[in-house]
Amino acid sequence: MGNNKVEDFFYSGNAVSGEPDYGLAEAYVRTAEAFANATYQSVYIIDYYRKNFLYVSPNPLFLCGIDAQKVKDLGYQFYLDHVPDDEVKMLLDINKAGFSFINKVPPEERGNYTISYDFHIVNGHEKILINHKLTGLAFQPDGTMWLGLSVVSLSTHSKAGHITMYCRDKSEYWKYDMEIHRWNKHNSQVLNETEKEILTLSIQGLTINAIAEQAHLAVDSVKSARHRLFEKLEVSNISEAISYATNYKLL
Numbered sequence: 001m002g003n004n005k006v007e008d009f010f011y012s013g014n015a016v017s018g019e020p021d022y023g024l025a026e027a028y029v030r031t032a033e034a035f036a037n038a039t040y041q042s043v044y045i046i047d048y049y050r051k052n053f054l055y056v057s058p059n060p061l062f063l064c065g066i067d068a069q070k071v072k073d074l075g076y077q078f079y080l081d082h083v084p085d086d087e088v089k090m091l092l093d094i095n096k097a098g099f100s101f102i103n104k105v106p107p108e109e110r111g112n113y114t115i116s117y118d119f120h121i122v123n124g125h126e127k128i129l130i131n132h133k134l135t136g137l138a139f140q141p142d143g144t145m146w147l148g149l150s151v152v153s154l155s156t157h158s159k160a161g162h163i164t165m166y167c168r169d170k171s172e173y174w175k176y177d178m179e180i181h182r183w184n185k186h187n188s189q190v191l192n193e194t195e196k197e198i199l200t201l202s203i204q205g206l207t208i209n210a211i212a213e214q215a216h217l218a219v220d221s222v223k224s225a226r227h228r229l230f231e232k233l234e235v236s237n238i239s240e241a242i243s244y245a246t247n248y249k250l251l
Contacts, residue, residue, distance in 0.1 A: 006076040011099045016049040044150040064123035107143030117163040118155040129155040156243040
């Protein structure tokens with residue numbers, strides 16, 4: 001463990017002033033529980049006022065052998081204990097960059113934004129690359145984020161990073177450059193009907209041959225379309241293409 005502290009994860013630019021209405025918290029937790037029951041993903045609710053977790057779903061894959069209540073009690077100490085030191089520094093940079101970005105957005109629009117990034121969690125000798133998505137769940141009247149909803153799944157990439165901010169109903173997204181500490185805006189890709197059909201059938205688990213039969217295409221045509229799709233999305237396989245299309249709502 002490095003010299004970082006739990007307090008370091010809570011950016012001063014999102015200091016929540018005034019105690020929030022915790023009478024509303026139970027409804028948020030029940031909603032998160034229902035979502036967790038319906039997905040393989042792990043779900044957290046982060047409380048930025050009390051600086052801990054309000055809820056942690058019991059998904060053993062992402063909890064490093066610790067039960068959900070214990071992780072909830074640990075709060076961000078869990079990350080200090082189970083994330084490599086260099087990636088803890090990355091998470092702190094992402095945290096600051098993410099809130100600095102959101103603070104420039106009109107308060108009434110902040111709930112539309114989601115940040116996504118990949119990092120490792122370590123359990124003994126096992127190292128798992130996970131994807132972490134965070135979106136605002138509840139905000140104070142001044143626009144500071146009281147509660148954040150985090151959704152955790154296995155990453156489709158091979159290394160940490162891939163820091164992206166996207167907004168519901170917007171055609172652009174932003175990637176964060178760790179070297180120069182800057183957000184760069186990109187236009188979202190647009191898929192043609194053949195690409196959408198290939199991705200949809202791939203999500204259903206169909207092989208290339210089965211996709212060709214279902215889509216009334218030659219097998220070589222499906223292979224060529226997949227190759228062009230990978231180049232367009234800058235991914236290396238169909239799993240990454242599906243993840244990209246899902247993240248950026250291209251289907």
